[in-house]
Amino acid sequence: DPKIIQKPKYLVAVTGSEKILICEQYLGHNAMYWYRQSAKKPLEFMFSYSYQKLMDNQTASSRFQPQSSKKNHLDLQITALKPDDSATYFCASSQGTGNTEVFFGKGTRLTVV
Amino acid sequence: GDSVTQKEGLVTLTEGLPVMLNCTYQTIYSNAFLFWYVHYLNESPRLLLKSSTDNKRTEHQGFHATLHKSSSSFHLQKSSAQLSDSALYYCALSDWETGNTGKLIFGLGTTLQVQP
Numbered sequence: 001d002p003k004i005i006q007k008p009k010y011l012v013a014v015t016g017s018e019k020i021l022i023c024e025q026y027l028g029h030n031a032m033y034w035y036r037q038s039a040k041k042p043l044e045f046m047f048s049y050s051y052q053k054l055m056d057n058q059t060a061s062s063r064f065q066p067q068s069s070k071k072n073h074l075d076l077q078i079t080a081l082k083p084d085d086s087a088t089y090f091c092a093s094s095q096g097t098g099n100t101e102v103f104f105g106k107g108t109r110l111t112v113v
Numbered sequence: 114g115d116s117v118t119q120k121e122g123l124v125t126l127t128e129g130l131p132v133m134l135n136c137t138y139q140t141i142y143s144n145a146f147l148f149w150y151v152h153y154l155n156e157s158p159r160l161l162l163k164s165s166t167d168n169k170r171t172e173h174q175g176f177h178a179t180l181h182k183s184s185s186s187f188h189l190q191k192s193s194a195q196l197s198d199s200a201l202y203y204c205a206l207s208d209w210e211t212g213n214t215g216k217l218i219f220g221l222g223t224t225l226q227v228q229p
Contacts, residue, residue: 004157031215042117043158043203043219056214090158097215099146099165099207104157 003027004105006091011110013081020067021076021108023091031055031097032074034066035104038087049074050097081112115140117206119220126227132176132191134223136204139185145208147180147187148217152201161202162189194227201225 007022025032034046048055052068063085065077078085091105116139124134138145146165152158164171164180164187171178176191187204201224205217 002157033215035217040221042221043205043217045216045218048215050215056216058216094215097213101160101163102215102217104150104159106155106157 002106004091004093004103006089006105006108008108009106011108013110013112015081015083015112017081018077018079019081019110021078021089021091021110023074023076023105025072025091025093025103025105027093027103028072029093029095029103030071031094032068032072033092033094033102034074034076035090035092036087037090037107038084043090046076047074048097055097078110083112086110086112115206115208115218117204117218117220119202119204119223121223122221123224123226126194126225128196128227128229129193132189132194132198132225134189134202134204134225136187136189136220137185138187138204138206140206140208142208142210143182145180145182145206147178148205148207149176149178149187149189150203150205150219152203152222154200158203194225196227196229199225199227 004025031050067075088107090107094100094102149162150158151161167182204220
């Protein structure tokens, strides 16, 4: 019974288009995150939110915009998609941000053609 | 900046043999938190072990690791590999600065393949 739901599981997009990756968590956590994993690279931290406020942004490009409509939602909008954006995007959450256990979703695999 | 090194990309073992997956890290801060995550195919990465205490063995589900700050290491071990241990294992790091924002720094991961 997944507690962090990511939609869709797979996504194919055309270069230049815009997509939104959906994430909802039902763990009652206050902090949510996005990580990205590209081929042959480690899981890479992108954003962290705590109580719906941005805590850290390690993404250089403004094409990546998190959107938090509710405390348990953190969607990721990606605009002007490029082939290099192809990766698996993992949503995660934790009770707080102070080195507590981080729980991950199953990921959305994005392919940009 | 902080970094995590997992030198082995793939470790192949016969069932019943001991497992050791290497992890070393770099950070300028003394209060490092180290984690091992396990990622089974088509599942979510999940926490296996964590530690912030120097020279203290941490155990969970048959795996153990000891944080050695003197050598900046946090190797994952198991006495006897099982077929069900086949998965991708990530070592991760946070410190007092990154921990405040919840950021984890991951290594490249080691794929463990256990053969009959």
